[in-house]
Amino acid sequence: MNPQTETPATGAEEAAKPAAGHIALVGAGPGDADLLTLRGAALLGQADVVLTFREFGPLARHREGLLRHCRPDVEVVGPDEYGDKGDAFAVAKAAQGLRVVRLYAGDPLLACRGADLAEAARDAGIEFEIAPGLPAITAVPAYAGTELMPAGTNELRVLDAADTDVDWVNAAQSKATLVVMFPDAPSEDDPEAKGPGLDRICKTLIAGGRPDTTPVTVTRMGTTTQQTTVTSTLARLAADLKASDAKGHTVPRPSLMIIGEGAQRQRKLSWFETKPLFGWRVLVPRTREQAAALSDQLRGYGAVPEEVPTISVEPPRTPQQMERAVRGLVTGRYQWVAFTSVNAVKAIRERLEDYGLDARAFAGVKVAAVGEQTAAALQAFGIHPDLQPPEDKQSGAGLVEVWPPYDAEIDPIERVLLPRADIATEVLSEGLVKLGWEIDDVTAYRTVRAAPPPAPIREAIKGGGFDAVLFTSSSTVRNLVGIAGKPHATTVIAVIGPETAKTAEEFGLRVDVRAPKASVVALAEALAEFGAAQRQAAIEAGKPVLRPSQKRRGRRRKTML
Secondary structure: OOHHHOOHHHHHHHHHOOOOOEEEEEEOEOOOHHHOOHHHHHHHHHOOEEEOOOOOHHHHHHHHHHHOOOOOOOEEEOHHHHOOOHHHHHHHHHHOOOEEEEEEOEOOOOOOOHHHHHHHHHHOOOEEEEEOOOOHHHHHHHHHOOOOOOOOOOOEEEEEOOOOOOOHHHHHHOOOEEEEEOOOOOOOOOOOOOOOOHHHHHHHHHHHOOOOOOEEEEEEOOOOOOOEEEEEEOOOHHHHHHHHOOOOOOOOOOEEEEEOHHHHHHHHHOOOOOOOOOOOEEEEOOOHHHHHHHHHHHHHOOOEEEEOOOEEEEOOOOOHHHHHHHHHHHHOOOOEEEEOOHHHHHHHHHHHHHOOOOHHHHOOOEEEEOOHHHHHHHHHOOOOOOEOOOHHHOOHHHHHHHOOOOOOOOOOOOEEEEEEEOOOOOHHHHHHHHOOOEEEEEEEEEEEEOOOOOHHHHHHHHHOOOOEEEEOOHHHHHHHHHHHOOOOOOOEEEEOOHHHHHHHHHOOOOOOEEOOOOOHHHHHHHHHHHHHHHHHHHHHOOOOOOOHHHOOOOOOOOOOO
16 A cells, blocks of 8 residues: 555554554572573663562572663563563563563473563564573572582483472482472472472482482572582481581572582582681662672672772862962963872763863873872873872872972972862972972862761671771771761771771771781782681681681671771
């Protein structure tokens, strides 16, 4: 039909017809959000609607990590909202022309009933895609260091222990590695478990013909920072599990049981649970923006960082000083600009951008940075610092030590711009004046005490729920104590320099870790070395490796004499 002769009614019907929707079944992996595939992340980024799966306890972090790939306006629907009608809900949303993602723990087509949604989409005429995910049966053993098919083993069997039709005798008589899903039996503490129980499985396999010396591993909370693995034999597993659970430090479910020769090398191949800060809950008293790189570094050591801002950065009360400083920068008023913090860099950068300027405004001006983090912020703006203090003296005093004195014969301009916080110390400005320079000391931003964190965070700080606290300045010590209280005696206190250590001790805190230089990277490294040493000492003493928060609550922390 010629579009120009199309009837109005037909045109209205076509206009009312929604665009074709789309459904993506995305495997999210068993617990570590970083195991999401690149395709899964891309589909989440395109989604209008995301259906999540039910999680509990520590696995709630899995959901947060997955949803960071989504647009801010995405509609997130949990199992409490769609109930047992998730597939119908997804199809209905897609029929409205929306792009729908349904997430599955592990892989959509492995014990997750993803095939039901795929078939429903096909029946409804809706395009669908299946993005595979890492299933627990392979990801969890890899995170535990358990071989599934070592040399000499040519068969792998996956058994659903919740299925009453499992032929345990046949499995026992085979030489295959057995991967047992859902082995836990219901109990008063865990009524949702559906399996026969780990002890009964061991006894059944032994009765069926498997030697009682067969190696076996049980990994709980696999691929998460609460993962625990017990390696034993069929005969000894029940007793070893009981011993490991004696103090109640393990989360018993979900668990995965591996039976076979590959389990015997688990302790040598363990790499995840042996990270220096594995499972440590570390408080980082900085904003999320400031703490991003530090938090990533801590995660690399196996820690669970939590950013709790203690300082709120606000613009100066009057903008005139900053406006004059920017004009002076552009007109050649300054020989040097000295940056003493990342916030100072940010403040100058934002003011320049307000005027439509960029890093070229620094042409002909020398730039100094007080430390590596400040230098990194400058480099991100396209400026390479001309001067930095030594690695072991990254402070205002350290910068003064390397700053050249003013020489009228070689320095055409004697003025230095110093954009700083309103509460900055005078060490740098006084030192530069003594070297013959004139200082424009400008308030680039104000620092005020942040609002108190939520009650659960405050209770965790005072009650020993955190394993460590990183203090990056004296003000973070004062402000954290002011808004949340003193950390508990069991919490490891790590500080960035001597002034911060002095402030911590003035508040009655024992300093356990000191960074060898004034750097947050070095601070995190020092904490990791401390954690590794604590772990090794426990192993050599034949004691269980416990996080600080798992140890007996002691008396309030006292200053170290």
